Amino acid sequence: MTVPPPVRPAADDVPGSWTAALRRRAIDELPPERLLPDRQPAYVSSWVYLFGVLTLAALVVVIASGSILALKGPEWWHHSSLGHFMNSVHLWSVELFFFFMVIHLWGQFFMASWRGNRGLTWVTGAVAFLASIGTAFTGYVIQSNFDSQWIATQAKDGMNAVGIGAFWNVLDFGQMLLWHVLLLPIAIGIIVALHLLMVRRHGVVAPIGVDADGNLIDSGTTTDAS
């Protein structure tokens, strides 16, 4: 894949325009053919690559089912069979989301996918994983049933022991509800978007011991997978 040359200011760009500068920068970093390519390097042919897109697909179902539950409010699913089914859809989409994401994470680890200046791509992915754990946890403590009572009363001790509980009260249903349906999903959305843009920006990392022309090289001359 060839790299497009940097985008130069157009003749009709307004001098000093921040908007035009941002547009040039965006196109320079992520030209359309790099953002949405219709070809990939020949090595992108393992089943491991599927788990990234499966994680994203599960996240779509998580958000869709969670949005429906949010539309009807936190009590709906306790007294409606449709609501209970939608809660089940939300639960199982979360379970699959984590299942796919963990395999994706291990796959990327054993491919040393941070090579070639891709360190921040790994960092955003790991942060997305941790933020997802927090989001799922807040979902468990706002179920308003026995599970949420027990999990919240158990979890408070860990939070309190390191001072977090003084500000982030897992026994406060209202606070946890807003974190679960608003703040954490926004955070995950931003982190995942950054992660995807970085993947597209740098492309899929080449196999270990292969140069940019696709030839096998002596792996001893390369970095220690950094």
Place this chain on the structure above:
Amino acid sequence: MRSTVRDPAASPWRGPTRPYDLVKELVIAVVVVSLLVLALAAVFSSPDEPGVTIQRWARADPSDFITTATTELDGTSISASYGPPYNHDGPGQKIGPLALQKLAGVRIPIDPAHDFVIGPLQTVTGDRTLAGALTRYTRASAAQQQRWASNYDQAIQNAPAQDPTQVRAGDYGPVPTMTARLLQLAQSGALDSQLVNPGSGFYQTDYTRPLLFLSDSGYLANLAQAQHLSGEQWGMSNETGSYPGQAWLWLYTFWYQIRPFTHSGNADALIWGIMLVLSLALVLVPYIPGIRSIPKRVPLYRLIWRDYYRQTDNIEHN
């Protein structure tokens, strides 16, 4: 980095490519995952064990309720000796010399004796016996209050089956009257709303007080034990029934199963400290020498890219 050679993975790929439809792949993945989720939801559903109310607890186990209320008065309940962020009655946990719990301060002030027992009883009207008991209790010195409550707490522990109705006569002051009336209040259902809404507000979403009171009881813990949810049963990574729960918390709950954490008064703080360090290590894997080299030493990558290596090797040898 060991080498001064530029990382070849940093260069744009100039090797062979193949058609790859990202959008089609995502659409197919969404459809497949949606169908899988719908099937799982239809077959396995999801747990929804009703929450425990104060009323249910008081009716199901009145002895445990009265015992718990007494420990709130004598300051021996979990909440009454907790420390920050609820009160100053406990030192809080530490990581070595680092007392983060204490450092965060008392930001959710709770006085269990008043908030769980005396306050709710003071809202009852038309009960002269209770009014007299409350007056006698609140006018007594703190030492006298403590003596009455401790005596009654001890007497319950010594009673047959720890049944408060079989307690021998003693110097308990108004405490038995107060706890008995609190039991009545709880059994009527009134205490549930009073604990959530101790002030004059109409809308409330904060369940800190009733949950703390419930978690001081043996009743909630026994229910959790029966549902394989207690700390030594991998705790909150489980959920009721045979559902996978928060399986991703396995490492966090793992530490609670082993020494020294099973016997440490600072277990929560220590485990959180460990998990914070491990989480930071996960995020910073690309920058940690040794860890970032593991993939080259555990050649699973050869399995992942075996087709490419084989094809490239064949081309180079032909």
